[in-house]
Amino acid sequence: MAEGARERSLFERLDRRPRLDPGLLAQASTRDLAYRFGAGALTSIAAGVATLLFGARASGILLAFPATLAASLTLIEEQEDSEDAREDARGAVIGGAAMTVFAAVATLTLGHIAGALALTIAAIAWLAGALLGYVTLWWR
Amino acid sequence: MHDALIVAVKGLAGGTLVVLFALLSEGLRPKRFAGLFSAAPAVALVGLTITLLDKGPHQAHESAAGMIAGGAGMVAYAVAAVSLLRRVRAARASAAGLLAWAGVSALAALPLLA
Known part of the structure; x- marks a missing residue:
């Protein structure tokens, strides 16, 4: 556990404006990315195999399997601390709710409009839902 | 193949x-x-x-419908993880959270798979 992270004040942990720090991208290790690749690949393969065995609707449940979140929480705790992992999980509550919106929009649109357009609209719905949820609950 | x-x-x-x-x-x-x-x-x-x-679109539609249940499970997983990470390490919290995902997904899937 990082000493610096433990000493951070509550003030510093309070919600700050969202930002993208490109410098942090360079700190992602190959091992961490490989771990996440494995989690995503295994989930996708499991969903594909489940489709063959149980049909599309039953296997669709696995499309929302939290493999990547589980991998991220473990890695965040290793690199930073449990509080940062909890923060990530808090955000994922809203991301997960937005994922349900994605699925609902995709269900409503696939088969009625062009597939690419349906998935694009569903992805936008996910992003809009996630951002709206974050802003509503935590924007300061 | x-x-x-x-x-x-x-x-x-x-x-x-x-x-x-x-x-x-x-x-x-x-x-x-x-x-x-x-x-x-x-x-x-x-x-x-x-x-x-x-x-084709019909099978994709079916998969998306099933995903609604998984999405409900994802929320349950994240909520469980937030609570469990206060007490246990991430690996254990993740494993226990997966039970929450499975339980809620299964419940939500009942009307979808009927």
């Missing part, structure tokens, strides 16, 4: 898109905002796209 190839392509593409979202999440602050992207529908986007191309 064709089905095996499709599954392999899903695996490669799914892993790649997850890495891209993970990189984005790594660069975002605060962590709570980055967490939105830890629950991004990366696997679903890949799975549904390939299903659309391979099997």
Whole structure:
């Protein structure tokens, strides 16, 4: 556990404006990315195999399997601390709710409009839902 | 052979898109905002796209309908993780959270699979 992270004040942990720090991208290790690749690949393969065995609707449940979140929480705790992992999980509550919106929009649109357009609209719905949820609950 | 190839392509593409979202999440602050992207529908986007191309819109529609149940489970997983991480390490919290995912997904799936 990082000493610096433990000493951070509550003030510093309070919600700050969202930002993208490109410098942090360079700190992602190959091992961490490989771990996440494995989690995503295994989930996708499991969903594909489940489709063959149980049909599309039953296997669709696995499309929302939290493999990547589980991998991220473990890695965040290793690199930073449990509080940062909890923060990530808090955000994922809203991301997960937005994922349900994605699925609902995709269900409503696939088969009625062009597939690419349906998935694009569903992805936008996910992003809009996630951002709206974050802003509503935590924007300061 | 064709089905095996499709599954392999899903695996490669799914892993790649997850890495891209993970990189984005790594660069975002605060962590709570980055967490939105830890629950991004990366696997679903890949799975549904390939299903659309391979099997057509009806099967993709069916998969998306099933995903609604999984999405409810994802929320349950994240809520459980927030609570459990206060007491146990992430690996144990993740494993226990998966029980929450499975339970809630199964309940939510009952009306969808009936």
